Amino acid sequence: MDNIYLDNAGTTPMATSVIEKMTETMTNVFGNASAINFYGRQARKVLDDSRHIIAKSINATADNEIIFTSGGTESDNTAIIQTALARKNEGRHIITTAIEHEAVLKPMAYLEREGFEVTYLPVDENGEISLEDLKRNLREDTILVSVMMGNNEVGSHMPIHEIGQIVANSNAWFHTDCVQTYGILDIDVQADKIDMLSTSAHKLNGPKYMGFLYQRKGLHFESLLKGGDQELKRRAGTENVPAIAGFAQAVLLANRDKADHRKKYMEFKQQLITGLETNKIAFEVNGKVNADELPHVLSIWFKGCRSDVLLTNLDLGGISAAAGSACTAGSLEPSHVLSAMYGTDSPRVGESLRFSFGITNTAAQIDETIALLAKIIKK
Structure with a gap:
């Protein structure tokens, strides 16, 4: 892969x-x-x-x-x-x-x-x-x-x-x-x-x-x-x-293809969510999923799975995602964004991943990501 x-x-x-x-x-x-x-x-x-x-x-x-x-x-x-x-x-x-x-x-x-x-x-x-x-x-x-x-x-x-x-x-x-x-x-x-x-x-x-x-x-x-x-x-x-x-x-480049990119990213977002549901993975989206939100950013709470463990296993499988802002990725502090949304005691703070899409991504890549996530989480 x-x-x-x-x-x-x-x-x-x-x-x-x-x-x-x-x-x-x-x-x-x-x-x-x-x-x-x-x-x-x-x-x-x-x-x-x-x-x-x-x-x-x-x-x-x-x-x-x-x-x-x-x-x-x-x-x-x-x-x-x-x-x-x-x-x-x-x-x-x-x-x-x-x-x-x-x-x-x-x-x-x-x-x-x-x-x-x-x-x-x-x-x-x-x-x-x-x-x-x-x-x-x-x-x-x-x-x-x-x-x-x-x-x-x-x-x-x-x-x-x-x-x-x-x-x-x-x-x-x-x-x-x-x-x-x-x-x-x-x-x-x-x-x-x-x-x-x-x-x-x-x-x-x-x-x-x-x-x-x-x-x-x-x-x-x-x-x-x-x-x-x-x-x-x-x-x-x-x-x-x-x-x-x-x-x-x-x-x-961005202005030329902006509408097409937004449509593609929303499709990726829905594809990832549907794939997780099909594989019966326990998860919830952080925030909303609709046309008003940023189309390229999807934050997911994987219930009972630590963010760092998921990230490491995804990375070993060749998939790069994130647990929060790249600018604070080396910090041991919990996400101030998720803390502000759900409270510092919420399990979401330490059990969430961010997937963000770009012009090089394909539907086949999203399918591979779903398959690997299912394998990691079920294990």
Whole structure:
């Protein structure tokens, strides 16, 4: 059996055309995009063309609302920390959720140590917040609301459009972590009244260590990195032109086939669930399974089976899955997402696996996964 990769929420393999685009750019465009000579102008054109493709993909009003970064962590940190510092004289209250990625939760913890007050909205068993909770916790001194669009561990999809409307009627700025949804779901920063948005290229078959922060025109804060005047003085450091070109190529691919991919991933999800039922395996899905949730992420509680034992046996059988976020995979701490949804004492916390689908997966691979799971669990 060939190895089967079902951890696409952790990272995705780079698409062939992305590798080709980056190789071509590395070979032929080596100039510094800040230089005014021929080679610099050549690099600048690649940069500008890529920025335009990406701005268009989220319906940004201007290309310069896109700031290229090293990825989702830097984008989240910049949006959260720099907003807090820029607006601290207007208020020191921030709202987020209990199931955000560590790239949001850790900056929040840092700001708490610096004297800011952070409200962590709870979630229900579907991994969703209450809009009434959000309204109730908004105050005159609330300067930022940061809510992820889709959860990376259980695939829950937050009501971003409704959240955007609520926050727009307050004094707060609205930031959303779209690392797990960009390239999968449709995103419109205008319709959803999003002020800042974070992404990462390696989640949509692009290069690692590359992402962008959307910053709505009219919002101002200092660069998190101190140095040169790149990205209109909003992100110091020489731009990684080949990776940016690769990112743009990945965006074009994702947008071209987005609807087909969503349909295929939902079919994989249902195929896996049906296969487990057919094999009479004791399990429950964490969260919901419907068209509103992230199509490529499926979290399953295997009753009575420890996550680490299942993962090890799957890996020995050539199948790669995950127990939670790849960024905390080496941690002995239980999933904060499942703990927030079901309580820290729930057996789900230590008996759940995440399967996440990507463009290289096939129905035959899902069948092989079902067969191996049945064999492991019955043994």
